[in-house]
Amino acid sequence: MNTSLSRGTKIALWVALALGFAVIYAPLLVVLVNSFNADRAFGWPPSRLTGQWWAASWDNAGVRSALWTSVKAGLGATAVAMVLGTMAAFAVQRYRFFGRDTISLLVILPIALPGIVTGIALNNAFRTVLAPFGIELGLFTVVVGHATFCVVVIYNNVLARLRRLGTGVEEASADLGADTFQTFRYVTFPLLRSALLAGGLLAFALSFDEIIVTTFTAGAGVQTLPIWIFNNLFRPNQAPVVNVVAAALIVLSVVPIYLAQRISGDARTI
């Protein structure tokens, strides 16, 4: 592409690129290979390979219930964030009002502040406000915490889409006699759907992966998958199962990229 660089510089840059990708992928490959390592202590290189840990992990009750908890928390947080994010995006994109510019800042704050700050703030609030009503820390509080920092991704996606759409089609719909709800249901929502899907995917992934806010908002009995991994990370006899779960999560990380490509034709939009 570029002619102004010397041959040597170009080769050096390609080598740097290759090294960069090697650094990014080598640790992930090590985890993948180790999940088949027959040796419990995971010395490198593996002496013998086996599939027994994968089978053992599949039957592990702790992993299964943690996975299920994570899915529930992710779906709940994504649903709440979709409603709140879409409403806020409509308000900011379609109306002029006092304090409009601060909404964007407000929405981004939960993800911009260190997770530990959000975590202990919510923990403190839940314990003082919800405890008198008999609501303990649990799945519900995890969903609330996750939804708080997931709003921003839905908001950004919907806002960008609304900006591109303009109001022309909605006005046409109103002129043809559709009321506010019909216009939303038959005109605006179908046009927003892919933006909502892309944002929802990212929100779910954020929630699924989150550990810091979760640590402070989950009660003693609630274990999401990251919490389960963290709790078992330092137990040598659980190492094979932790390895398999880690390897499985690496393999699964291809799924959202693939879906994003299908939804928008470009992974960069999310």
Place this chain on the structure above:
Amino acid sequence: MTKAPSLPGGPVRRLAGLLHRRPGLRLSVLLSAPLLWLIVAYLGALAALLLSAFWTTNVFTGDVVKQFNTENFRALLTEEVYRRIALRSIGVAALVTIVDAVIAFPVAFCMAKLASPRAQRWLVIGILTPLWASYLVKAYAWRVMLSGSGLLNWAVEPFGLSGPGYGLTAVVITLAYLWLPYMILPIYAGLERLPNSLLDASADLGASAFRTFRTVIWPVAFPAVVAGSIFTFSLSLGDFISVKIVGGAGQLIGNVVYDNIGAANNLPFAAAVATVPVAVMMIYLVAVRRTGALENL
């Protein structure tokens, strides 16, 4: 619920008509839920946390004493151990940012300026994919890599060396690894906007490669590097999980907060400590705002 939405005069239709006539009402409905959630619940919780930083805990009972004083902040500023941990945390965050910038720049430059458009697409996907792999899994990967019988020791052993083991160096490596894509992507986006013709023109006019870098590439790339540094710096500053996984006995500011919430059950002091990373980030954001980096996010 949508049984008869279009019957003239039906309640749904009447509600729709009311909303249509009153944009102010429409706006209030739209804003109500998000603002209730984000301002009342979230900002309220933050404000309560900040307030509790000015309270103390009864040493004997462990109960929070709701009396305004600045004891926590005085301890934070005067006690040597906290100053050292705060400086160490900032140092680690800065080092992670520098390591990431040095690794990311040539990678991003090669992606933006040497790769074909088709290859660029795949390279971007290659950078994005590991972002979706769990944070914990990536930190764990380095725990495995850096362990006594791990890959790193195995790789350097023939040269009579040994890996860094668990400790602060391991924390820097792990954090730099975790946030590397957040540095590559903004730099790539920044350099992609730089027209190739500018580089050619600079070379045609006789500038050396170094001069081209300094006068053409760097002014464009700098705001992008700063944009990336906001992620790497902020994410490193609040981290305490990686420290627990690969840090050995090392402590960062996040661990002090965590330990004061858990073992010590001293929320007021934890809240006071938590203001440190927030304050540092605020100062950092104000400092970099003039570079135009915030528009590059």
